[in-house]
Amino acid sequence: MTTAHSEERAARALLTRVVEPGDETGGRWIRHFGAVTVSERLADTDRPLPGVTRARWDGLCNRAAHARTLDDLGTARALGIRLVCPGDSEWPAQLDDLGDTRPVALWVRGLPSLRMWALKSVALVGARACTEYGAHMAAALASGLTERGWVVISGGAYGVDGAAHRGALSADGATVAVLASGVDQAYPRGHTELISRIAGQGLVVSELAPGDHPTPSRFILRNRVIAALTRGTVVVEAAHRSGALATARSATRLGRMTMGVPGPATSALSAGVHQLLRGEAALVTDAAEIIELVGDIGELAPEHRGPVVPRDLLAPATARALAALPPAGTATTEDLARAAASTPDEVTGRLYELRSLGFVEREGGGWRLTGRGRGAGRVGVGEVAEVAEGEGE
């Protein structure tokens, strides 16, 4: 089980309450001094760390003094929320591309492994006040992507985000909401039920600590996490100056694919997308075109090929789901939940992890082993379980 040691975890939990998302100075401190030292120094008002004004330092120390990290970790655990830190086996390595604006840690609600899910994920983002066409496209792309084994990541907002999450859920698919508030906060309020469905069937993620509220800058900075987690960002509908365009620009800066869905030239809600399409974004009209662009060269990103699979990566529940699959033919989620002594939601999460690893594929409404999956199966469930990682703390 690879997790950061508890002092480091407590420090990072504290820092998620103190350092604002995307704060480069905070990121630099953590890189130079380590999270533990930074959190200790925040208790010492008189010795400011370099690069901030006195007033700002006082503000940070004040925040730190009011944070109750052990309470946070305890409360979070009680709510089914875990802290995922850099170095944990669940940490999505691609977030490191953010450099000093990398999240200090991520608070995560939901059963599946964020790292596994993010391996083959696409961001669908767009206008809150989208048109019926935008909502239709978001849902259709999301269900098309999840039906092909891809994970849909979005921001949980009204409009395009919501339609994307719902499209994924309705296809029994994998979806992740990255919030600009604590993962226990349903924002917007009208999405309370949607967000708890996502937490049940997928993942709800935030770099903000439980209980924290969104601010305009947190919305904007949340977008870099969506862009960094995914292989590419698709903007479905966006007016000029839409926040979705910020996500797209982040994606381009990070070397991810940026894509746009065209719409009527007469629609103000497609004007921002058309602007992107005149620049670096690629035009996409269906899920297959997206997948062609985000690439699927083999089933795993190169750094995960070879001996790390499956020994280093399969959690016990994932190994049980793999073992439940019939050697030939397909099985439904319900069959597999029964066979693995689990629930359909839990099993769905595991199946998408296995899909990311190239062990299983969807066929019709069911799931089947791939050639690689049959190979991995030969390892034996016991053996896999023996060396598997734990989740969270």
Next chain:
Amino acid sequence: MTTAHSEERAARALLTRVVEPGDETGGRWIRHFGAVTVSERLADTDRPLPGVTRARWDGLCNRAAHARTLDDLGTARALGIRLVCPGDSEWPAQLDDLGDTRPVALWVRGLPSLRMWALKSVALVGARACTEYGAHMAAALASGLTERGWVVISGGAYGVDGAAHRGALSADGATVAVLASGVDQAYPRGHTELISRIAGQGLVVSELAPGDHPTPSRFILRNRVIAALTRGTVVVEAAHRSGALATARSATRLGRMTMGVPGPATSALSAGVHQLLRGEAALVTDAAEIIELVGDIGELAPEHRGPVVPRDLLAPATARALAALPPAGTATTEDLARAAASTPDEVTGRLYELRSLGFVEREGGGWRLTGRGRGAGRVGVGEVAEVAEGEGE
């Protein structure tokens, strides 16, 4: 007056009846031997020109034997149709980019100078069975382009073509239909009235002789003339494998701008456009964006700058329209028609020529002199008229 001499004209008139549009072998013969020699050789069945089978040569000779060129030229003149040949001052030099597939000559109906109009022209093309959205966009782009002094060229067909021509006409604007039949043939029949309106207010053009009918290959090959005449081609709506895509590909090959109007990702009639937009085509949503792309570096293409303006280019009727403009402020087409002792249609044609030369501009519903126009006006109408070109034969 710069026109090809009458033997050459008669030969080319004959060859428009004999050589199919875009026939490279025919084009090569004309380049090597000259139009007169080629037309003479076509009377000598036993001495085939190189590069064709005997059967094909016999077919060409048979066609030539049945063509009555002098009748053609006489009938055409009576119908108000003129023949424009390479070397004529009305010949649009950009057609020479077609190399050996350059039209042998063009039959033209309408008052304005084709060469002048084509200088600042854009092709709007697309599906015959277009949607309401496609028709709306074609009309809006056409009226926007003509309001800014650009000439709209299309193929006179149902759907996008018709909407483009009508949009231009409704804005009192300049439009050219390039037909795949003789210019006296209304094809499609349902566009009889539209095509005669275009001939009255603009130009109807074809490389086929009067009386000739369209064939599938003539439709396709007509598209290269539309692409070559214009600074850029905009595809408004097109399904996969639409003929409009052939026009766009011609434009790209010829180094012209290729543009596409996005539409809903769900529309099969935008799928062809989206395919273009994934390649070399630029995305456009309004007339201003088109004009930005087809360029307007000064008012004239470089090769026409300097002393050739106005002396070499102004026809008497054009010079009279220029002289009719007030030194300051705007005048309506009706005012100008009265002042130039002409008709509104005739004056509109001349004004768009002057617009191409940068002498006048539209403002509101009227026309005004530009700085260059005021300079040109100082030359004096008599002096301009003295050196001006004639039209047609």
